[in-house]
Amino acid sequence: xxxxxxxxxxxxxxxxxxxxxxxxxxxxxxxxxxxxxxxxxxxxxxxxxxxxxxxxxxxxxxxxxxxxxxxxxxxxxxxxxxxxxxxxxxxxxxxxxxxxxxxxxxxxx
Amino acid sequence: xxxxxxxxxxxxxxxxxxxxxxxxxxxxxxxxxxxxxxxxxxxxxxxxxxxxxxxxxxxxxxxxxxxxxxxxxxxxxxxxxxxxxxxxxxxxxxxxxxxxxxxxxxxxxxxxxxxx
Numbered sequence: 157x158x159x160x161x162x163x164x165x166x167x168x169x170x171x172x173x174x175x176x177x178x179x180x181x182x183x184x185x186x187x188x189x190x191x192x193x194x195x196x197x198x199x200x201x202x203x204x205x206x207x208x209x210x211x212x213x214x215x216x217x218x219x220x221x222x223x224x225x226x227x228x229x230x231x232x233x234x235x236x237x238x239x240x241x242x243x244x245x246x247x248x249x250x251x252x253x254x255x256x257x258x259x260x261x262x263x264x265x
Numbered sequence: 266x267x268x269x270x271x272x273x274x275x276x277x278x279x280x281x282x283x284x285x286x287x288x289x290x291x292x293x294x295x296x297x298x299x300x301x302x303x304x305x306x307x308x309x310x311x312x313x314x315x316x317x318x319x320x321x322x323x324x325x326x327x328x329x330x331x332x333x334x335x336x337x338x339x340x341x342x343x344x345x346x347x348x349x350x351x352x353x354x355x356x357x358x359x360x361x362x363x364x365x366x367x368x369x370x371x372x373x374x375x376x377x378x379x380x381x
Binding site: 257 | 313315363368369372
Protein backbone atom coordinates (compact mmCIF):
# COMPACT_ATOMS: atom_id res chain seq x y z
CA UNK A 157 0.00 0.00 0.00
CA UNK A 158 1.31 3.38 -0.96
CA UNK A 159 1.75 6.26 1.48
CA UNK A 160 -0.09 9.50 2.10
CA UNK A 161 1.92 11.82 4.31
CA UNK A 162 0.74 14.76 6.37
CA UNK A 163 2.28 16.78 9.16
CA UNK A 164 0.37 15.79 12.29
CA UNK A 165 0.49 19.28 13.78
CA UNK A 166 -1.01 20.87 15.68
CA UNK A 167 -0.97 23.81 13.33
CA UNK A 168 -1.98 26.99 15.15
CA UNK A 169 -3.29 29.86 13.04
CA UNK A 170 -4.72 33.21 14.24
CA UNK A 171 -8.37 33.87 13.47
CA UNK A 172 -8.73 35.64 10.13
CA UNK A 173 -5.41 34.38 8.77
CA UNK A 174 -4.79 31.80 6.04
CA UNK A 175 -4.28 28.19 7.12
CA UNK A 176 -2.16 26.08 4.79
CA UNK A 177 -2.33 22.29 4.99
CA UNK A 178 -0.05 20.05 2.98
CA UNK A 179 -0.05 16.45 1.82
CA UNK A 180 2.28 14.31 -0.26
CA UNK A 181 1.51 10.93 -1.79
CA UNK A 182 3.66 8.18 -3.20
CA UNK A 183 1.47 6.54 -5.87
CA UNK A 184 2.05 8.28 -9.20
CA UNK A 185 -1.05 6.53 -10.50
CA UNK A 186 -3.37 8.37 -8.12
CA UNK A 187 -5.96 10.34 -10.04
CA UNK A 188 -8.38 11.71 -7.47
CA UNK A 189 -7.62 13.69 -4.33
CA UNK A 190 -9.77 14.72 -1.40
CA UNK A 191 -9.72 16.78 1.75
CA UNK A 192 -11.93 15.68 4.63
CA UNK A 193 -12.56 17.51 7.89
CA UNK A 194 -13.06 15.58 11.11
CA UNK A 195 -14.22 17.18 14.32
CA UNK A 196 -13.29 15.44 17.53
CA UNK A 197 -15.53 12.45 18.15
CA UNK A 198 -17.23 12.79 14.77
CA UNK A 199 -16.90 11.10 11.38
CA UNK A 200 -15.00 12.66 8.49
CA UNK A 201 -16.89 14.86 6.04
CA UNK A 202 -15.78 15.87 2.57
CA UNK A 203 -14.64 19.46 2.05
CA UNK A 204 -12.99 19.43 -1.35
CA UNK A 205 -12.15 17.09 -4.19
CA UNK A 206 -9.66 17.83 -6.96
CA UNK A 207 -8.77 15.82 -10.04
CA UNK A 208 -6.54 17.98 -12.24
CA UNK A 209 -3.44 20.08 -11.72
CA UNK A 210 -3.96 23.61 -10.51
CA UNK A 211 -6.25 25.30 -8.06
CA UNK A 212 -9.88 24.67 -7.22
CA UNK A 213 -11.75 27.18 -5.11
CA UNK A 214 -14.92 26.71 -3.10
CA UNK A 215 -15.81 29.57 -0.78
CA UNK A 216 -13.02 30.05 1.75
CA UNK A 217 -11.35 26.81 0.68
CA UNK A 218 -8.82 26.32 -2.11
CA UNK A 219 -7.35 22.95 -3.04
CA UNK A 220 -4.10 22.88 -5.00
CA UNK A 221 -2.77 19.86 -6.88
CA UNK A 222 0.64 19.29 -8.42
CA UNK A 223 0.86 15.75 -9.79
CA UNK A 224 4.47 16.14 -10.94
CA UNK A 225 5.52 16.88 -7.36
CA UNK A 226 2.91 14.47 -5.93
CA UNK A 227 1.66 17.22 -3.68
CA UNK A 228 -1.81 18.42 -2.74
CA UNK A 229 -2.63 21.26 -0.39
CA UNK A 230 -5.63 22.95 1.19
CA UNK A 231 -5.79 26.66 1.93
CA UNK A 232 -8.40 28.05 4.29
CA UNK A 233 -8.85 31.80 4.02
CA UNK A 234 -10.25 33.99 6.80
CA UNK A 235 -9.85 31.15 9.29
CA UNK A 236 -12.63 30.82 11.86
CA UNK A 237 -12.63 29.07 15.24
CA UNK A 238 -15.12 26.61 13.74
CA UNK A 239 -12.37 25.50 11.35
CA UNK A 240 -10.51 23.94 14.27
CA UNK A 241 -10.52 20.24 13.44
CA UNK A 242 -8.36 17.48 11.97
CA UNK A 243 -7.97 17.65 8.21
CA UNK A 244 -7.47 14.38 6.39
CA UNK A 245 -5.94 14.11 2.95
CA UNK A 246 -7.12 11.15 0.85
CA UNK A 247 -6.05 9.80 -2.53
CA UNK A 248 -7.22 7.02 -4.79
CA UNK A 249 -5.08 3.92 -5.20
CA UNK A 250 -6.55 1.47 -7.69
CA UNK A 251 -10.07 2.72 -6.97
CA UNK A 252 -9.76 2.38 -3.21
CA UNK A 253 -9.25 5.50 -1.13
CA UNK A 254 -6.31 5.83 1.22
CA UNK A 255 -6.09 8.45 3.97
CA UNK A 256 -3.22 10.26 5.58
CA UNK A 257 -3.01 10.47 9.36
CA UNK A 258 -4.39 14.00 9.34
CA UNK A 259 -3.25 17.44 10.47
CA UNK A 260 -4.75 18.98 13.58
CA UNK A 261 -5.63 22.63 12.97
CA UNK A 262 -6.23 25.03 15.83
CA UNK A 263 -7.59 28.49 15.07
CA UNK A 264 -6.61 30.95 17.78
CA UNK A 265 -9.41 33.43 18.62
CA UNK B 266 -32.53 10.74 2.81
CA UNK B 267 -30.91 8.07 4.96
CA UNK B 268 -27.18 8.15 5.36
CA UNK B 269 -24.78 5.36 6.20
CA UNK B 270 -25.76 3.62 9.39
CA UNK B 271 -23.65 1.41 11.63
CA UNK B 272 -24.49 -0.81 14.55
CA UNK B 273 -23.83 -1.11 17.36
CA UNK B 274 -22.62 2.39 18.16
CA UNK B 275 -20.61 1.04 21.08
CA UNK B 276 -19.38 -2.46 21.80
CA UNK B 277 -17.51 -3.60 24.88
CA UNK B 278 -16.21 -7.14 24.80
CA UNK B 279 -13.78 -9.36 26.59
CA UNK B 280 -10.48 -10.42 25.11
CA UNK B 281 -10.88 -13.59 23.09
CA UNK B 282 -14.53 -13.07 22.17
CA UNK B 283 -15.77 -12.64 18.60
CA UNK B 284 -17.58 -9.47 17.51
CA UNK B 285 -19.65 -8.50 14.49
CA UNK B 286 -20.00 -4.93 13.29
CA UNK B 287 -22.68 -3.98 10.80
CA UNK B 288 -22.83 -1.32 8.10
CA UNK B 289 -25.84 -0.25 6.04
CA UNK B 290 -24.63 1.87 3.11
CA UNK B 291 -26.59 4.52 1.25
CA UNK B 292 -29.02 2.90 -1.16
CA UNK B 293 -27.56 2.69 -4.65
CA UNK B 294 -23.95 3.04 -3.55
CA UNK B 295 -21.92 0.23 -5.06
CA UNK B 296 -18.70 0.92 -3.18
CA UNK B 297 -18.31 0.19 0.52
CA UNK B 298 -15.22 0.69 2.68
CA UNK B 299 -14.22 -0.24 6.20
CA UNK B 300 -11.62 1.79 8.08
CA UNK B 301 -10.23 1.64 11.60
CA UNK B 302 -9.28 4.72 13.59
CA UNK B 303 -7.39 4.42 16.83
CA UNK B 304 -7.43 7.30 19.31
CA UNK B 305 -5.75 10.36 17.82
CA UNK B 306 -4.75 8.49 14.68
CA UNK B 307 -5.70 8.62 11.02
CA UNK B 308 -7.96 6.25 9.13
CA UNK B 309 -6.45 2.82 8.52
CA UNK B 310 -7.88 1.17 5.40
CA UNK B 311 -9.20 -2.34 6.05
CA UNK B 312 -11.28 -3.57 3.13
CA UNK B 313 -13.08 -2.29 0.00
CA UNK B 314 -16.07 -3.78 -1.78
CA UNK B 315 -17.07 -2.66 -5.27
CA UNK B 316 -20.18 -4.12 -6.81
CA UNK B 317 -19.82 -7.84 -7.44
CA UNK B 318 -16.04 -7.75 -7.76
CA UNK B 319 -13.80 -9.61 -5.36
CA UNK B 320 -13.13 -7.34 -2.38
CA UNK B 321 -9.77 -5.68 -1.82
CA UNK B 322 -8.73 -7.15 1.53
CA UNK B 323 -5.21 -5.79 1.48
CA UNK B 324 -5.70 -3.71 4.63
CA UNK B 325 -6.96 -6.42 6.96
CA UNK B 326 -4.36 -6.61 9.76
CA UNK B 327 -4.64 -10.34 10.45
CA UNK B 328 -6.66 -13.43 9.59
CA UNK B 329 -8.81 -12.74 12.64
CA UNK B 330 -10.50 -10.03 10.57
CA UNK B 331 -13.01 -10.82 7.85
CA UNK B 332 -15.83 -9.02 6.12
CA UNK B 333 -18.64 -9.81 3.79
CA UNK B 334 -21.20 -7.88 1.88
CA UNK B 335 -24.45 -9.61 1.16
CA UNK B 336 -26.58 -8.74 -1.84
CA UNK B 337 -24.36 -5.78 -2.65
CA UNK B 338 -25.75 -3.86 0.29
CA UNK B 339 -25.26 -4.55 4.00
CA UNK B 340 -21.76 -5.43 5.17
CA UNK B 341 -20.56 -7.19 8.29
CA UNK B 342 -17.04 -6.91 9.68
CA UNK B 343 -16.16 -9.82 11.96
CA UNK B 344 -13.25 -9.86 14.37
CA UNK B 345 -12.49 -13.23 15.89
CA UNK B 346 -10.65 -13.78 19.18
CA UNK B 347 -10.49 -10.05 19.88
CA UNK B 348 -7.34 -8.55 21.33
CA UNK B 349 -6.89 -5.32 23.29
CA UNK B 350 -5.09 -3.74 20.32
CA UNK B 351 -8.32 -4.15 18.30
CA UNK B 352 -9.88 -1.38 20.40
CA UNK B 353 -10.68 1.48 18.05
CA UNK B 354 -13.50 3.19 16.18
CA UNK B 355 -14.51 1.21 13.12
CA UNK B 356 -15.84 3.44 10.36
CA UNK B 357 -17.81 2.40 7.32
CA UNK B 358 -18.17 4.57 4.24
CA UNK B 359 -20.01 4.19 0.96
CA UNK B 360 -19.80 5.91 -2.39
CA UNK B 361 -21.47 5.71 -5.78
CA UNK B 362 -18.47 3.81 -7.09
CA UNK B 363 -15.22 4.34 -8.89
CA UNK B 364 -14.71 7.26 -11.20
CA UNK B 365 -14.48 10.97 -10.72
CA UNK B 366 -17.46 12.55 -8.98
CA UNK B 367 -18.46 9.10 -7.76
CA UNK B 368 -15.62 8.62 -5.29
CA UNK B 369 -17.09 10.96 -2.69
CA UNK B 370 -17.40 8.92 0.47
CA UNK B 371 -20.15 9.26 3.02
CA UNK B 372 -19.20 7.99 6.43
CA UNK B 373 -21.31 6.31 9.04
CA UNK B 374 -21.13 7.36 12.71
CA UNK B 375 -18.76 4.51 13.52
CA UNK B 376 -18.71 1.69 16.05
CA UNK B 377 -16.50 2.23 19.07
CA UNK B 378 -15.04 -1.14 20.05
CA UNK B 379 -13.46 -1.62 23.45
CA UNK B 380 -11.73 -4.89 24.23
CA UNK B 381 -11.15 -5.44 27.94
